[in-house]
Each structure stands twice: as C-alpha cells, then as structure tokens.
Amino acid sequence: MLLIILGVILLVTGSWFKRTPSINPAYSPVISVSGIAMLLLGLSFSVFKVIEPGKVGVKTLFGKVENDVLPSGLHFINPLVDVTTFDAKTQNYTMSGQSNEGQKEGDDAIRILSADGLEVTIDLSVLFRLKADQAPFILQNIGADYLDKIVRPVSRTAIRDNAVYYEAVALYSTKRQEFQDKIYRTISESFAKRGLELQQLLIRNITLPQSVRATIESKINAEQDAQKMQFVLQKERQQAEQKRIQAQGIADYQRIIATNLTEQQLQYESIQAQKAIALSPNTKVILMGNGKGAPIILGDKN
Structure with missing residues (x-):
C-alpha cells in the first residue's frame, strides 16, 4: 500500500x-x-x-x-x-522460574496459596493452537496479541483459583494429577470461548516451602529407617527359627538313638571306627579288645 x-x-x-x-x-x-x-x-x-x-x-x-x-x-x-x-500451528507458552525457559525474562513461575496457607511455586507449560476458522473473531475481539491477553492471564488465574482447594503436600504428591486435570478443564473451556484450542497442559515442577520440604525429607528418612529395622528383625527371626529347627533335629536324633541302641550295635560301631583308624596312613599300632578276650593287634606291617 x-x-x-x-x-x-x-x-x-x-x-x-x-x-x-x-x-x-x-x-x-x-x-x-x-x-x-x-x-x-x-x-x-x-x-x-x-x-x-x-x-x-x-x-x-x-x-x-x-x-x-x-x-x-x-x-x-x-x-x-x-x-x-x-x-495456526501448535504453540507452547511456558511460565517457569528459570530465566531462560519461558516467554518472559526472569522468574515467571506461578505462586499460589494452598488450602493450608502455604506458598507453592508452580512451573507450567500450555500447549495450544489457534482455530483457523476463528481467526477473524480473534482479530476483531481480542487482537493479534492474544498470548498476553488470553493465554497468560487465563492460565495463571485457573492455577490460583483451583489450588486453594488442595493442601501443599497433596499438590506435590497424591493430588497432583487430579489438580492438573481440573485446571485443564478450566483452561480448555475458557480457551474454547475465545477461538483457541487447548491441546496439553504440563505442570513441569511444584516447589514447596523449605520448611515443608525438610519435614517431608525427615519423614522419608524415618520410614526408610523403620523399613531397615523391620528387615533386620525379620532376618533375626529367621535365623532363630533355623537354629530352633536344628536343635530340635539333634534332640530327636539323640532320643531315637537312646531308645534303640543295643550293646551289640555299640560294639559293631566301635569296630568300624577302629578299623577306619587302622587303615589311616598315620596309624602305626592299634590295640583292639573289649576286656573279655585277647586284643587284636593291627599295624602297618605284618
């Protein structure tokens, strides 16, 4: 022109x-x-x-x-x-505490107050696209700078409005996926009214206050120590049970021997033991006898 x-x-x-x-x-x-x-x-x-x-x-x-x-x-x-x-392609709008990760320079993380009054810091990435047939509506009602007018404020507001229903530790652990699903629905509905389509929402990081992190670490260490002690006690019980079974076996063996052992069997066992000693290369002379007859002399020479 x-x-x-x-x-x-x-x-x-x-x-x-x-x-x-x-x-x-x-x-x-x-x-x-x-x-x-x-x-x-x-x-x-x-x-x-x-x-x-x-x-x-x-x-x-x-x-x-x-x-x-x-x-x-x-x-x-x-x-x-x-x-x-x-x-009209998929766009990524990131709000992060790292200065080189988001669209805004410096710390752009979202700081919210949880249900228990603690300040939690959240890094968020929003993946969305502009609906092609809604481009005239966006130009006429929003303008070309829809990132600053819609994407950024809607996402940050949805995070803050939904975080107040969760405690800080729950956001960090058990309720994280539930929280992400809830803000996804909130942002998706708001985007759809303004000609945008939310494709994916990523909670990249949740940072708890230092005092809460210290409490969680202490609890985890205590649980690990308890599990370790439980393992040691279980091992000692197994060893004690093993020794009890061995002792019971020895006692049963001795009782069986004491009940069934005869004089002839003792004499036979003695002869077998003396024979084994006589055949040993370290044995020179062995006197065998039971006191009732002449002893038998065994040696390494005839």
Missing part, C-alpha cells in the same frame, strides 16, 4: 513539473516513469499475497474485518485490503 501511495505522489509531481514553466521539463518524464514503476510494483505486492505454511490470513478493508480466512498459499486479493497473519 505504501508503494502505491508513493507511486501516485510521483505521478502527480511529474505532471505538476510538466505544467510549470519555471521548472526544467526534463525532470517530468523521469519522475513520471519512476511513479509508474513504483505504482506497478506496489500493485504487484498488494494484489498477490503469500500465506506461509501453518498460518492463516485475515482480511481487513477500511477497518472492517472480513469473515473469510486465507489458508496457506498464494492469493489474489484487493490491493486496498490489509492482511493480518496468525500462527
């Missing part, structure tokens, strides 16, 4: 130079030709409009937003129409 206006100005200027006798008429053709070239160039840029992949265009004529949407590709349009492009 600017090139068209400049071209028209140059054409008018060239015509005025031509009708003014005091000005060298040689300038008039140069100015007129430049004006025509600029006018044609401006018309070519204004008539043909390319929409990049993943984007859509919304036409505005003299401040009035038109309802039809330009998809990606080459389009032939009215040169007086102004086209505003919107990103």
Whole structure:
C-alpha cells in the first residue's frame, strides 16, 4: 500500500513539473516513469499475497474485518485490503522460574496459596493452537496479541483459583494429577470461548516451602529407617527359627538313638571306627579288645 501511495505522489509531481514553466521539463518524464514503476510494483505486492505454511490470513478493508480466512498459499486479493497473519500451528507458552525457559525474562513461575496457607511455586507449560476458522473473531475481539491477553492471564488465574482447594503436600504428591486435570478443564473451556484450542497442559515442577520440604525429607528418612529395622528383625527371626529347627533335629536324633541302641550295635560301631583308624596312613599300632578276650593287634606291617 505504501508503494502505491508513493507511486501516485510521483505521478502527480511529474505532471505538476510538466505544467510549470519555471521548472526544467526534463525532470517530468523521469519522475513520471519512476511513479509508474513504483505504482506497478506496489500493485504487484498488494494484489498477490503469500500465506506461509501453518498460518492463516485475515482480511481487513477500511477497518472492517472480513469473515473469510486465507489458508496457506498464494492469493489474489484487493490491493486496498490489509492482511493480518496468525500462527495456526501448535504453540507452547511456558511460565517457569528459570530465566531462560519461558516467554518472559526472569522468574515467571506461578505462586499460589494452598488450602493450608502455604506458598507453592508452580512451573507450567500450555500447549495450544489457534482455530483457523476463528481467526477473524480473534482479530476483531481480542487482537493479534492474544498470548498476553488470553493465554497468560487465563492460565495463571485457573492455577490460583483451583489450588486453594488442595493442601501443599497433596499438590506435590497424591493430588497432583487430579489438580492438573481440573485446571485443564478450566483452561480448555475458557480457551474454547475465545477461538483457541487447548491441546496439553504440563505442570513441569511444584516447589514447596523449605520448611515443608525438610519435614517431608525427615519423614522419608524415618520410614526408610523403620523399613531397615523391620528387615533386620525379620532376618533375626529367621535365623532363630533355623537354629530352633536344628536343635530340635539333634534332640530327636539323640532320643531315637537312646531308645534303640543295643550293646551289640555299640560294639559293631566301635569296630568300624577302629578299623577306619587302622587303615589311616598315620596309624602305626592299634590295640583292639573289649576286656573279655585277647586284643587284636593291627599295624602297618605284618
């Protein structure tokens, strides 16, 4: 549009130079030709409009937003129409305590008060996309800066409004998924009314106050110590049971032997033991006898 206006100005200027006798008429053709070239160039840029992949265009004529949407590709349009492009791909808006992770510089984490009055810090990522057919509605009612007007405030408000129903430790542990599902529904409903579609919500981190973290760590250590002591006691009970079974086995063996052992069996066992000793390479002479007869002499030589 600017090139068209400049071209028209140059054409008018060239015509005025031509009708003014005091000005060298040689300038008039140069100015007129430049004006025509600029006018044609401006018309070519204004008539043909390319929409990049993943984007859509919304036409505005003299401040009035038109309802039809330009998809990606080459389009032939009215040169007086102004086209505003919107990103229709999935977008990620992150609010984090780390200075280099979010859209805002510095600490942009969400600080909320839990049901038990503790301050909890939450890092959040919102994945969403602009509905292509709703782009004219967004331009007319919200504007191109819908990130700052809709995405950011709606997400932060939903976090704060729902966090007041949960205690800090529950947010960190047992109720985390429930809390995330609840704020997902809240944000999704609000986005849908404004031409946006929420695709995914990620609670990236929940930071508790230092005093609460210390209490949780102390509790975890105590539970680990209790589990360790339980293991030691169980092991000692198993060892005691093993010793009791061994002692019972020995007692049963001795009772059986004491009941069934005879003098002939004792004599037989003695002979077997002495025979084993006699056959040992370390044995020289063994005297065997029971006191009733001549002893038997065994040796390593005949």
